[in-house]
Amino acid sequence: MKNNFTTIIKSILSIVLLLCAVVNATAQTSIEKPSFAFTKICANPAFNTFQVAIKFSPVSDFSTTNQFIVEMSDATGSFSGAPTVLYTSTAGAIVASPTNVTFSVPTTTRGENFKLRIKSTSPVLTSPESNAFAAYYKPQDNGFSINNFVATATYCTGGSYMLTIDNPGTGSNDSPLKYPSLSFNWYKETSRTTSDFVAAGPTLTVTTPGTYYVETDYGTCTSYSYSNRVTVTEASVSSTPTITSSLGNPYCPTTGSTVLSSSAGSTYQWSKDGTAIAGATSQTYATNQTGVFSVAVNNGSCSSNASINLAQIDFTxxxxxxxxxxxxxxxxxxxxxxxxxxxxxxxxxxxxxxxxxxxxxxxxxxxxxxxxxxxxxxxxxxxxxxxxxxxxxxxxNDAKVVLRDVANIPNLISPNGDGINDTWEIPLEYVGGTGTEILIFNGQGDVVLQTNNYQNNWPDGKLDFKNVNPVYYYIITTAGNKVKKGSITVVK
CATH class of the missing domain: 2.60.40.10 (Immunoglobulins)
Structure with missing residues (x-):
């Protein structure tokens, strides 16, 4: 009887130990599913910082050499390829649960079904996958141009017209084509506030009249990266195109070149004053000249010409x-x-x-x-x-001044009115009409005469005789840049 009781007690203890083992197995080391406050990630060059909470237990089971790794799936939510590592902690740095860590997404991130997961290195564990979320990095989030900002375009019946995103475009255009990772969606307006999706890609071949524009595809993230509107019409017969000047007409050349824009067509040829301009075969033509500019526009089965008399803002x-x-x-x-x-x-x-x-x-x-x-x-x-x-x-026009030829350049004059050496008379090869510059300056370096039309009449005014016999200096520069220098002493 005693042996039976002992056996029963041992059995009960074995069951208890087994239950404890099951409980311990149920409470094994784990990392919880990642949690975060954002519903989607819309990053850009000015903002790319987000947080995820790492929750794990029991804390004591994670060694001092452990590292936590935050991984992001591909755009479909799959981790089967090479997941993107967003964050790696230093060894033993995270010792409390939960802990928020900060990460940034790659600049190529684009999609609606990304997921996160947390991994540890000691012990080696992987958390469940997070809920799916949209994520986009927006390297360009400004307006941009299509059709070089020309608001209209025309195609012939049975034909088409291609709208393109300008790269780089004119003026301050910020072309999204500079960023290879981006994709684009084209829309056709159905009212002033509504539009229908037409196609994706950097260009759109239009075969139906309407108003079109394109947006950079940032999915559910708000996008400010969209183009101007272009109204495309169908020309069943030859129509008359128009030319507009971006700086108006008349315009001011000192503000820079004006851009002449024609109504849209398939091919173009610009001319100035009746002469074709080599290489000017685009819908626009930039110039800082005035004159009569014309353009021959061909729409396939229909063609026509337009002209503008570009005048300059001027004064008389x-x-x-x-x-x-x-x-x-x-x-x-x-x-x-x-x-x-x-x-x-x-x-x-x-x-x-x-x-x-x-x-x-x-x-x-x-x-x-x-x-x-x-x-x-x-x-x-x-x-x-x-x-x-x-x-x-x-x-x-003074009869007292007689231009007579002298042999040498004098270095002394006496302007006392006696008719002898009253003026500095130099050879006629240096006087007015020869293109010679005469420069005379006093002892202090002050210029008293500078002329290209010397008439042998200096001094023609009263001189300052502070010194008994003031000395002046001259430089004669001929039209051929031959130079003669010397001094002139003035005596009473």
Whole structure:
């Protein structure tokens, strides 16, 4: 009887031990299914940071050398290939459960059914797969152009017209074609607020009239990467195309080239003033010139021509004296009042004498009191900025000044009115009409005369005799760039 009782007790203990083993087996080491707060991942260059919670138990079963790895499936939710590793912890770094870790998705990520899973290295375990989620990396999320921003296109009956995403396009166009991983969806408007999907791809062959546009395919993520609208029509007979200028007509060349755009066709040939422009066979043509531009547009079975007389925004100006090569006679002691008349908007004026800016001469009038070659520069400062110039020559008509030929360049003059050496007379090969520049400056380096039309008449005013016999210096530069230098002593 005692033996039977002992046997029963041993059996009961064996059952208890077995139950404990089952319980321990049920509570074995594990990693839970990944959890996260996001419902989809819409990443871009400015934002690509997301979190997933790693939950595991019991914590004591994970060694100090263990690493946790976060893996992402392919776009179909499969881990059968080579999953993408999003995160790997350093050995022994994660010792608490749950722990949130941060990851970023690759720039090629695109799809609606990605999944995550967590793996450990010590022990070697793999969690259940997470719920599916959409994930897209958006490298380009700005508006872009199709058809070079030309809003209309035409094809002939029985034909078609191809719409394309511009790459790079004109102006600030941010073409999504620069990013090979992207794909695109084309739509046709059915109302002002609705549209139907037409096809996928970087181009669309249109055979039905309507208004079309294309979006970068970012799935369920919001996309700001979409194109302008293009209205495509069918031409059953020859139609008259039009030409538009991006900077208007007339336009201002100083703002850069204007882009001439034609109505759409299959082929194009641009001409200027009746002459074909080599290589100008696109729907648009950029120019900074004026003139009559025309384009021959062919739509297959129908063709036509358009033209535009591109004019420049301009202003007129004139002065009240004869301009060069004519000359203006100035009597000694007299003045020629020169006045500018102009239609320039908010004009500014700069006056020159012998290529040197005349200080303080900034109005539309100038009183000429000395001979030389003058120039006035008029600039329109508002609207189309442009500049015009008028040049005129002033000569002294004074019987006292007699141009006689001398053999040498003198180094001494005595302007005392006795008729002998009163002026610095140099050989005629250097005076006005020879293109020679005469430069005279005092001992302090101040220029007292600079002219390309010297008439052997210096000094023609009162000199400062602070020194007993002041010394001046000259530089003579001929039209052939031959230079002569020396000094001139002035005695009373």
């Amino acid at each position: 100006s004139s002065i009240n004296v004869p301009v060069s090569p004519a000359s203006n006679a100035l009597l000694t002691g007299s003045t020629i009042n020169v006045k500018v008349t102009t239609t320039a908007s908010n004009p500014t004026y700069v006056w020159y004498l012998d290529k040197v800016v005349i200080s303080g001469a900034t109005s539309d009038t100038y009183a000429v009191k000395a001979e030389g070659t003058y120039k006035v520069e008029i600039t329109q400062t508002t609207g189309c900025v442009a500049t015009k110039q008028h040049e005129f020559i002033v000569t002294v």
